[in-house]
Amino acid sequence: MKAPQRIRAPRAVDAVVVGAGHSGLAMSFVLAELGVEHVVLERGEIASSWRHERWDSLRLLTPNWQSRLPGHRYTGPDPDGYMTAAETADFIADYARRISAPVRTGTTVRAVRAADAGYVVETDRATWRCRAVVLACGAHGVPVVPAFAARLPRHVRTLTAKEYRNPAGLDPGRVLVVGASATGLQLADEIRRSGRPVMLAVGEHIRMPRLYRGHDIQWWLEAVGILDERYDEIDDIVRARRVPSPQLVGSPERRTLDLNSLAEHDVEIVGRLVGLDGSRLLFSGSLANHCAMADLKLDRLLGRIDAWVTEQGMNDVVAPPERFAPTRVETKPRLTLDLAKERVDTIIWATGFRPDYSWLELPVLDAKGRLRHDGGVVGHGLYTLGLNFMRRRKSSYIHGAEDDVRELGAHLVQHLRGARPRCSAVEPTESERQRPRSCAWNLL
Amino acid sequence: MSVNVTAIKVDNGVNVEALLEARAALTDAPEGARFKWRATCAWVRGTHSRSTVQGFYGLGAEQSRKKTFHYDADHPEIFAAEDNGATPVEYVLVALASCLTAGIAAVAQNRNIQLRSVKATLEGSMDMQGILGIDSDVRNGFDDIKVTFYVDADATQAEIAALVAQSQRRSAVFDIITNPTNVRVDIAR
Numbered sequence: 001m002k003a004p005q006r007i008r009a010p011r012a013v014d015a016v017v018v019g020a021g022h023s024g025l026a027m028s029f030v031l032a033e034l035g036v037e038h039v040v041l042e043r044g045e046i047a048s049s050w051r052h053e054r055w056d057s058l059r060l061l062t063p064n065w066q067s068r069l070p071g072h073r074y075t076g077p078d079p080d081g082y083m084t085a086a087e088t089a090d091f092i093a094d095y096a097r098r099i100s101a102p103v104r105t106g107t108t109v110r111a112v113r114a115a116d117a118g119y120v121v122e123t124d125r126a127t128w129r130c131r132a133v134v135l136a137c138g139a140h141g142v143p144v145v146p147a148f149a150a151r152l153p154r155h156v157r158t159l160t161a162k163e164y165r166n167p168a169g170l171d172p173g174r175v176l177v178v179g180a181s182a183t184g185l186q187l188a189d190e191i192r193r194s195g196r197p198v199m200l201a202v203g204e205h206i207r208m209p210r211l212y213r214g215h216d217i218q219w220w221l222e223a224v225g226i227l228d229e230r231y232d233e234i235d236d237i238v239r240a241r242r243v244p245s246p247q248l249v250g251s252p253e254r255r256t257l258d259l260n261s262l263a264e265h266d267v268e269i270v271g272r273l274v275g276l277d278g279s280r281l282l283f284s285g286s287l288a289n290h291c292a293m294a295d296l297k298l299d300r301l302l303g304r305i306d307a308w309v310t311e312q313g314m315n316d317v318v319a320p321p322e323r324f325a326p327t328r329v330e331t332k333p334r335l336t337l338d339l340a341k342e343r344v345d346t347i348i349w350a351t352g353f354r355p356d357y358s359w360l361e362l363p364v365l366d367a368k369g370r371l372r373h374d375g376g377v378v379g380h381g382l383y384t385l386g387l388n389f390m391r392r393r394k395s396s397y398i399h400g401a402e403d404d405v406r407e408l409g410a411h412l413v414q415h416l417r418g419a420r421p422r423c424s425a426v427e428p429t430e431s432e433r434q435r436p437r438s439c440a441w442n443l444l
Numbered sequence: 445m446s447v448n449v450t451a452i453k454v455d456n457g458v459n460v461e462a463l464l465e466a467r468a469a470l471t472d473a474p475e476g477a478r479f480k481w482r483a484t485c486a487w488v489r490g491t492h493s494r495s496t497v498q499g500f501y502g503l504g505a506e507q508s509r510k511k512t513f514h515y516d517a518d519h520p521e522i523f524a525a526e527d528n529g530a531t532p533v534e535y536v537l538v539a540l541a542s543c544l545t546a547g548i549a550a551v552a553q554n555r556n557i558q559l560r561s562v563k564a565t566l567e568g569s570m571d572m573q574g575i576l577g578i579d580s581d582v583r584n585g586f587d588d589i590k591v592t593f594y595v596d597a598d599a600t601q602a603e604i605a606a607l608v609a610q611s612q613r614r615s616a617v618f619d620i621i622t623n624p625t626n627v628r629v630d631i632a633r
Contacts, residue, residue, distance in 0.1 A: 274623045285622035289612045296606050332588065367474075 013037050014416055015132040016121045018112070020046045020103045022069055022092050023385040024136030026401040028101040029070045030409035036416065038130075040101055041123060043108040047092035049138060054085035056166045057190055059250035061182055062397060063216050069095055070402045080216065082250025088398075109137075113361040118381060132381035132412050135371075139387050139396060141356030145349045148276040153339050158347045161187065167194030171345035174198070176281075176337070178273050179350035180205035181244035185257050187348055189249070192267050199337070199344075200262060202287060203272035206246040207294040207327065210256045212305065214319040217248070224308045226301075227394035228403075231375050234389075241389045244352065259291065259327050270333050279340035283333070291327035299323065355387070376408050381415045383408050454598075458553040476503045492518040492528045533586065537566040539617045544591065547611030557603060560596040589621065 015031060017024045020042035031038045042048065060067070065079035067088075072095045074083075083091060096103055104125070111122040118131035143160035152158060157171065161183045167190060177188040180202040192198040208217050221227045234240050249257040259269055271287035306321045337344065357365060364371060364378050375391040376384050385404060386396055394400030470477040479502040485495040497513045499506055516529030530538070541564050552559050568589045574582035595604045612618045 271622075277624065282624045286612070286618070289609055289618075292605070293609045293613065296602060296609060299602060 011126050012129045013039055014130060015134065015412060016041060016119070016128050016130045017134040017136055018109050018121070019135070019137035020096060020101070020105070021049065021136060021138055021386070022047070022095070022398050023138075023401045023405065024134065025092065025096050025099065025101050025103075026069045027134050027136060027385060027405040027409060028103075029099045030405045031412070032099065032101075034409055034413050036132075036409075036413060038102065039128065040103040040136075041107045041109055041121070041128075042103055042105045045093075045105050046096045046103060047089040049140065050085050050089035050092065053140070053162045055161070055164050055187070058085045058186070059083060060088060060398070061245065061248045061250055062218050062399065063250075066218055066222070066397075066399045067091060068399050068402070070405065071095075071099060080254070081252065109359055111359050111361050131416055132383070134408075134412070135355075135360075135378070135382075135384040136386060137355065139355050140353040142354050143349060144352045144354055146273070146351070149347075149349070151276055152347065153279060156339060156344055156347055158349065161348065161350045162353075164348055167191045167196065170194075170196065172196065173343050173345035175346045175348060176201065176273075176344055177348045177350055179203075179244070179352065180247065180259070181350060181352070182246060182248050184350035185247045185259075185262065186249050187350055188262055188267050189257060189265070191348075192262070192265050197266075197268075199268040199270055200259075201270050201273040201283060202259065202290060203284070204290055205244060205294050207258055207298045208246040208248055208301070209258075209324060210248060210251075210254050212302065213309070213321065216254070217246075220305045222394075224305055226304070227392065227397070227400070229393045231389055231391055231395075237389065240393075241387070243388070258324075260325060263328060268334070269329070270337075271335070277336075279338055281337040281339065283335050283337070285335060287333050288329045291329050295326045376404060377411060381412065383412060454553065454556045454558045456549045456553045456559050458550045460550065460553045463550065464554075478502075488516075488528070489526075490518070491523070491525045492516065533568060533570065536586075536621070537568055537589070540589065540591065540615075540621060541566050543615045543617035544593075544608075544611045547615050548593070548595070548607050551607050551610045551614070552597065552599075555603070555607070557607065558598045560598075561594070562596075563594040565592050565594075566590070586621075 014036050015038035017027050017031070017038060017040040020028075020040045024040050024042075025046075028038065028040050045051065059082040062082070063079065064074045064076060064081050064083060067074040067083060074091065095101075106125075108124045109121060110124060111120075112133055113120050113122075115129065118129060119133045121128040121130060121133060140162070143162055145158075145160065149158060164187060170191065174197040175188075175191050176199045177184050177191070178201045180200065184200060184202075188198050188200040210217060212220055231237050231240075247258055249255065251257075255261075263269055269287070271284035272290070273281060274284045275282040302321070302323065309315055309318060309321075354369070355371065357369070357371060362379070362382070364373075364382065366372050371378060371384055371387070373384055373387075373390070376387075376395075378384055384390065385401065385408070388396045390396070391404045391407065392400060395404055479500065481500050483495050483497050485493050487493050493516075495515045495517065497515070499508045501507065515535070517532050517535065518528035519525035519531050520527050545562055545564060548562055549559060566589065568586040570586050571579075571582045573579040574584040593608055595608070597604060597607075599607070
């Protein structure tokens with residue numbers, strides 16, 4: 001398949017991919033397969049954020065065997081292990097080399113705007129004209145920090161999860177970690193192990209064991225089909241896209257990290273941080289409900305796995321079903337913390353990220369600054385990748401890129417050919433259509 | 445005995461379609477979702493007051509009801525008062541109970557769960573040393589609220605637990621009680 005060849009001025013291509021992370025490179029692989037002339041623009045080096053914006057101990061939440069991209073997969077000696085951030089960066093850089101992706105590193109995109117029959121992509125080096133743009137710059141552009149953070153007393157040092165590196169870089173006193181995603185739990189855990197007193201502020205969260213019935217939980221999520229659930233099959237996709245990452249850690253011993261294990265190590269679990277009144281931090285009284293909801297969702301997920309095992313006749317070949325102790329919540333978790341009276345040296349915001357679209361000069365954002373898209377199709381010839389639950393539950397995972405880039409790549413080629421693809425162009429396959437709608441862990 | 449094989453339609457007396465339509469309409473017109481709830485209050489005598497609830501603002505216009513509701517509040521006789529009505533803090537429990545109960549009915553309807561009975565008991569504990577100014581470390585308000593629901597429904601225990609959890613997640617009063625709110629009290633001139 002060849003895209004139409006046109007004579008163009010220099011610096012003109014059919015497609016520009018912004019970002020040389022795993023999803024941008026996967027799209028590059030598919031575009032090359034489809035014969036689409038393109039470049040991949042990267043502000044830093046390949047897999048930049050994995051090298052420079054992760055804490056030292058971070059490992060992927062997915063096992064190595066699941067690290068796969070179109071035309072590339074993990075072939076190392078430890079399929080059940082979890083890559084470190086540096087190994088992940090190497091894995092992605094190897095991929096770029098292997099597929100000879102046309103990456104321009106050290107090229108920062110300054111603006112994307114519409115031009116006749118396509119787009120203009122302005123960078124700090126050159127300006128590109130193209131008919132299609134793929135935004136593959138990741139979902140972790142800007143940390144989301146509450147507005148009252150600006151009013152915190154000066155003696156409290158604040159860090160985002162992007163800035164945090166290791167406990168040794170912190171002051172010796174108490175640390176408040178805000179947020180109960182995988183990030184919040186992992187940071188609370190390692191900072192507590194360094195000897196510092198730690199508080200963890202917990203809102204809605206997703207609880208998961210590392211291993212269930214003898215397999216990695218990710219294996220079950222994939223096998224049962226939960227990771228393949230599509231954005232157009234889910235009852236409340238807006239809510240599903242807001243679900244924080246599951247409370248998992250990729251450790252060599254494959255241990256489970258949850259609020260109970262943190263509490264056993266004397267991490268003080270408090271409710272969602274909701275405000276600052278003078279020098280007093282205020283925590284929500286809804287902690288018990290948030291924990292009860294997470295326990296209910298976990299039981300439903302395990303119930304679904306068990307039902308699938310029975311359906312497949314696999315009960316004899318996997319370990320027996322198991323249920324986990326409910327999250328223990330103190331009878332009276334604290335509701336306030338007076339920073340003028342009780343010492344807190346550091347507050348770490350593990351409160352999530354939003355993509356940075358400040359350079360996007362196109363009317364494609366909603367009132368809250370979120371990109372409007374239909375399964376990754378933003379507009380004519382404009383695509384995005386790697387966002388939470390973009391087309392499937394797995395869209396933000398490394399192994400989730402392949403299905404998305406194949407479908408969106410095909411859509412992009414149709415666009416280049418002048419066909420007007422329907423906005424949600426890629427229809428569910430027959431097997432996807434037949435799968436019952438479900439509510440694994442996002443919906444109560 | 446006859447066996448009825450047709451599916452029985454779940455009816456908890458909640459018009460979920462209307463609620464879902466309203467949700468869709470207000471998603472497109474967020475200004476219509478800005479509501480203002482109102483009450484007025486007049487002192488009667490001693491700790492007795494009478495509050496009135498009538499109109500509210502919503503869907504971009506002033507709204508009025510067919511009826512005006514009155515609420516007497518007072519304090520019990522052990523406070524040397526006349527006990528003309530529930531105490532204000534008991535109204536808070538009433539508000540929480542009725543909000544969660546309405547939520548359970550709506551969520552159950554939406555999930556096709558037939559309710560037979562929903563009952564709740566509530567208890568708010570309070571250390572009076574706070575409002576009496578005996579100990580400044582004791583807060584004025586409830587230091588703990590305990591709600592127990594008794595739900596009889598065509599559903600499993602886990603489904604009922606999920607109903608009760610979701611009703612808290614979507615409850616205005618639960619949010620008002622568990623999270624801080626700016627309150628401004630002015631004096632009219």
